[in-house]
Amino acid sequence: MDLQYFLSWRVALLLLLMPCGFQSVSVYILNEDPVHVISGTNLVLRARMEHEPQEEVSMVTWEREPETGSASGRMTLAKCPGKSGKCAGTKPHVHANVEQQETTLQINGYNNRVDGGLYSLTVTDSTGAKATVYCVVREYEPVHHVSVSINVSDSSLVCGEAWGTDPHFTWFHERAAISQSVGRVSLDGTTLFITMTPICGHFTCMVSNKLGYTSATYSAAPCETEGRGMTAAVVCLVLLLLLVGGALVFVLWRRHRHNNRGERLQEHLDDNI
Numbered sequence: 001m002d003l004q005y006f007l008s009w010r011v012a013l014l015l016l017l018m019p020c021g022f023q024s025v026s027v028y029i030l031n032e033d034p035v036h037v038i039s040g041t042n043l044v045l046r047a048r049m050e051h052e053p054q055e056e057v058s059m060v061t062w063e064r065e066p067e068t069g070s071a072s073g074r075m076t077l078a079k080c081p082g083k084s085g086k087c088a089g090t091k092p093h094v095h096a097n098v099e100q101q102e103t104t105l106q107i108n109g110y111n112n113r114v115d116g117g118l119y120s121l122t123v124t125d126s127t128g129a130k131a132t133v134y135c136v137v138r139e140y141e142p143v144h145h146v147s148v149s150i151n152v153s154d155s156s157l158v159c160g161e162a163w164g165t166d167p168h169f170t171w172f173h174e175r176a177a178i179s180q181s182v183g184r185v186s187l188d189g190t191t192l193f194i195t196m197t198p199i200c201g202h203f204t205c206m207v208s209n210k211l212g213y214t215s216a217t218y219s220a221a222p223c224e225t226e227g228r229g230m231t232a233a234v235v236c237l238v239l240l241l242l243l244v245g246g247a248l249v250f251v252l253w254r255r256h257r258h259n260n261r262g263e264r265l266q267e268h269l270d271d272n273i
């Protein structure tokens with residue numbers, strides 16, 4: 001009896017709460033936050049709106065304010081009355097539209113000085129319920145100031161980069177990819193733990209992103225490479241062969257001359273007799 005009483009209360013509570021839960025409109029920005037935009041390209045923000053079937057979106061408002069500082073710098077970029085679809089933009093390079101459950105804001109020829117900041121999207125439904133989401137938009141920066149420094153205490157090289165967007169690190173030793181005999185690269189790519197001894201040659205860290213790459217090199221003492229040793233061995237062998245060959249030629253020549261002189265002496269004696 002007690003349990004039944006308890007359950008009926010819970011069901012009643014759920015029934016009471018459910019309409020409230022569905023009444024509010026909700027909205028999600030589909031871009032990854034923060035959004036990084038290459039200068040001069042188009043910024044496109046997309047958002048998904050969800051609301052109760054019997055309600056309608058009555059207003060979609062895209063706004064922007066400076067990422068840091070007061071909200072007084074807030075400006076409206078586009079105001080779209082729900083169904084009619086036509087949005088009123090405030091600038092010629094700004095376009096917005098509303099379609100079914102999605103809304104899009106497009107800014108052509110992104111210029112970070114003007115277009116960077118904290119974007120917000122507010123969706124209002126016909127009951128007056130509102131939902132707001134935010135999204136930071138910044139410029140996609142090229143790779144800056146790459147440097148490589150050595151940490152002697154654990155024989156590692158650390159690659160640093162200043163403020164490029166989404167930097168990707170790649171290491172090379174003497175222009176070749178890092179093999180197990182040279183070292184191991186950390187998961188984030190920034191550190192190379194050197195296992196080779198002694199540490200020698202050129203270690204290069206290349207940092208790249210969508211806009212290009214920059215590299216820096218750490219130079220240790222030159223390596224006594226196997227290749228160089230081989231060359232020396234070959235040169236020594238050739239010299240040795242030349243020496244032996246020369247000696248052989250000399251011996252043969254001496255013997256030949258000796259024989260010739262013997263023959264000539266014989267002839268001379270024959271003539272005189």
Ligand SMILES: *[C@@H]1O[C@H](CO)[C@@H](O)[C@H](O)[C@H]1NC(C)=O
Pocket residue numbers: 151152153154
């Ligand atoms: C060098 O490596 C050691 C050991 O991993 C670490 O504790 C130390 O902070 C590093 N030094 C620098 C300057 O990064």
